């Protein structure tokens with residue numbers, strides 16, 4: 001005596017109301033009574049259970065092929081009934097016996113859930129909704145959108161079917177059900193949608209959620225738009241990353257990259273591997289070939305998705321360090337529990353192991369790319385070098401590797417790039433340091449007077465124009481035992497390195513008159529400069545400013561100042577080229593012309609500032625001096 005249109009208990013087993021286990025009751029109470037911002041997750045949970053059931057059957061059928069009967073292909077079907085306000089999620093997976101249903105849908109076996117319930121109860125409103133979204137609370141999340149949930153299930157190989165039913169209000173009932181009202185195998189979950197959730201019976205909503213959250217579940221998903229319609233496939237069940245690398249074409253990788261990462265370019269590098277052993281996971285990651293617009297947004301997080309057994313969990317897990325935040329793709333873990341919270345994820349030793357493994361892999365593959373395909377590596381470096389260099393001071397352990405990967409413009413690079421390895425290999429006799437000049441603009445750097453003495457001696461200088469350069473250069477000890485040294489800081493110390501065109505003539509002595517002039521300049525500038533001295537780094541310009549030996553590089557100071565973090569504001573050193581015609585001429589001006597000499601010193605100081613991309617401290621005084629000096633010249 002059964003009604004085929006509606007699943008009712010067969011009359012020999014009257015449905016008896018049973019209480020939920022206390023923790024389930026609390027969880028359900030929250031589901032029903034809190035305000036949720038993102039209820040979409042319920043579908044992900046039901047689909048993931050359906051997919052799990054198909055995977056379990058696949059596994060059991062290895063031993064007992066008969067379980068598959070004449071229906072070997074796993075499938076998930078979502079049927080919408082907008083008019084009736086129903087949503088059905090059905091699978092042909094392993095199904096549940098009556099006892100299994102009571103156990104699975106009446107208790108909370110998972111240990112983390114109890115703690116979760118306590119946390120959500122302690123949190124309020126919106127926050128608790130977020131927690132649920134991040135956590136994934138499994139089957140019970142159905143009660144966020146339904147007043148009543150009916151589950152009819154038939155265990156594979158069994159000739160009994162069971163109906164589980166509940167309104168989420170503290171009790172559920174279980175009863176036998178006629179086979180005609182049950183799926184031939186597997187589970188049918190029927191949601192009687194509540195007033196606020198009717199849109200979940202609409203095709204577009206369903207399709208959107210499935211594509212966004214479950215598109216890579218390893219079971220095909222079909223949608224029946226309204227009762228009587230044919231099912232239409234909306235996800236093909238192919239999780240690309242689970243297939244062997246050798247069977248995946250370059251185009252398939254690129255398509256997947258573009259759809260999964262929302263990119264439009266070609267990946268510059270594809271990393272696909274399965275880690276086995278202590279931690280089992282698959283990673284499919286891509287390095288884009290173009291820089292996304294928000295690369296330097298401080299809020300920008302990584303863009304790697306975390307899956308657990310092919311079910312999407314979060315794109316918020318820090319699967320790579322910040323300096324690899326340009327990498328797109330996913331990690332699919334076989335070890336993490338599906339109902340893991342974001343906080344638990346971040347503290348999980350499994351995640352730490354994945355992070356370590358993946359970081360090593362990405363850096364290792366970049367090293368290989370640099371070795372085997374320098375042109376492609378250079379496009380990666382052009383797009384993401386600035387970000388990678390953050391790792392030089394953020395990740396001490398990887399510092400040497402990242403420095404070896406780094407590419408630089410230099411006085412010897414032309415339009416190309418130089419590595420530190422090639423720099424060190426080409427160092428001059430007696431050269432002990434890796435020289436660099438940091439500044440805001442590559443063209444200004446190339447024209448800097450600081451480079452003159454180095455150019456004359458053929459000593460290569462790295463030209464560092466990324467803001468991050470001023471940071472790593474101050475924290476790094478060196479590369480292959482050679483320290484980094486700014487050419488705009490301290491004494492240049494070039495005396496030991498032979499000039500390229502020098503016919504072995506000794507560096508010209510600073511004449512007594514010039515020495516007197518330098519002493520006069522020092523006295524005139526007073527505390528505007530921390531020192532005034534003869535320079536061995538200048539060959540063409542008369543003057544330049546350098547930072548004192550000890551203290552921050554001038555470029556770093558400027559960056560700090562523009563970030564509102566003014567440091568001690570150390571005074572620069574004015575270096576004067578003792579062989580420059582202007583300097584030797586000024587040295588000859590008599591002491592009686594003190595006013596002119598003072599003007600000249602102040603102008604030289606301002607000139608050095610201008611060469612450094614700064615402005616004269618006092619424009620009015622500057623133009624007054626300039627006028628007086630020109631006037632004298634015209635006398």
Ligand code: ADP
Nearest residue numbers: 049050053095096104105137138139140187338
């Ligand atoms: P989890 O999936 O993390 O175990 P859920 O709350 O989502 O937690 O589901 C609880 C249990 O209910 C599952 O472990 C499974 O045993 C059972 N279950 C839920 N949905 C299905 C289904 N469609 N087919 C078979 N078993 C299911």
Ligand code: MG
Nearest residue numbers: 045049138139
């Ligand atoms: Mg589940």
